[in-house]
């Protein structure tokens with residue numbers, strides 16, 4: 001008993017000591033969950049926020065990969081906030097297994113799943129979430145911030161509602177002239193929680209799996225989100241998201257796509273992203289099989305080159321300096337590249 005307690009105290013001391021060791025970067029990890037999502041933010045003070053926990057099953061594969069980064073890379077003994085972007089299996093499916101492995105402080109969501117009663121799988125996923133979160137749920141709305149020590153973590157989307165006050169200029173958006181619509185989405189994708197992190201001149205935007213027509217709502221007639229330096233490609237780079245009016249308006253400098261070998265990574269999304277003049281690089285968690293030789297970035301910018309079977313689950317990481325400059329690193333090959341915010 002005493003031994004266990006002192007081990008816990010040591011782990012706590014290690015977690016609390018690291019900001020004093022001269023590391024004051026904000027870090028963002030894209031854990032490879034094979035076409036699901038698991039985006040981990042570590043603040044300069046060592047607070048941890050995870051949006052999404054990958055898939056259920058595979059003997060806890062995705063939870064294991066998240067814990068490996070939390071404990072192995074960060075030295076964290078707990079997760080302060082889990083955000084469910086929306087209630088789909090590739091996002092909240094891995095939560096139960098994660099909660100069995102590590103303590104989680106609060107569970108943040110957009111409200112109850114809108115897919116309750118749609119099918120058995122949706123009901124199971126929802127019941128599992130409610131049982132795991134218990135009385136530690138926290139429903140958030142656009143305009144609210146996560147209560148972090150120094151990091152500006154602004155909720156910009158939730159339950160198909162968006163920021164009321166635009167962040168950038170608020171004139172009419174010229175990119176809206178050619179905006180087109182797709183099929184109406186009444187499901188969970190369109191309810192995705194989205195957030196914006198600001199450090200100096202740097203902005204990081206993650207909109208979960210927000211779907212096309214809602215992306216247009218965030219851009220037209222006024223672009224709500226201003227210009228973004230680092231953009232998590234919405235919906236794993238699937239072509240039912242990635243509305244051009246939105247993507248062109250936010251003018252990303254760097255995009256990170258959390259695709260799987262056969263999930264997301266659509267050639268159409270690749271074409272759009274690489275046509276945006278501001279974009280310097282697209283990084284991908286996986287090489288896209290569908291993308292082939294013509295629609296994938298330089299291999300140095302891809303964390304995992306093969307299929308899911310036998311995949312080692314390499315991650316990507318962004319280190320954001322207090323002045324907003326940032327470096328993206330590939331854990332497979334150690335390749336990294338630095339960028340200035342716009």
Ligand SMILES: [Zn+2]
Nearest residue numbers: 036090209235
């Ligand atoms: Zn998804």
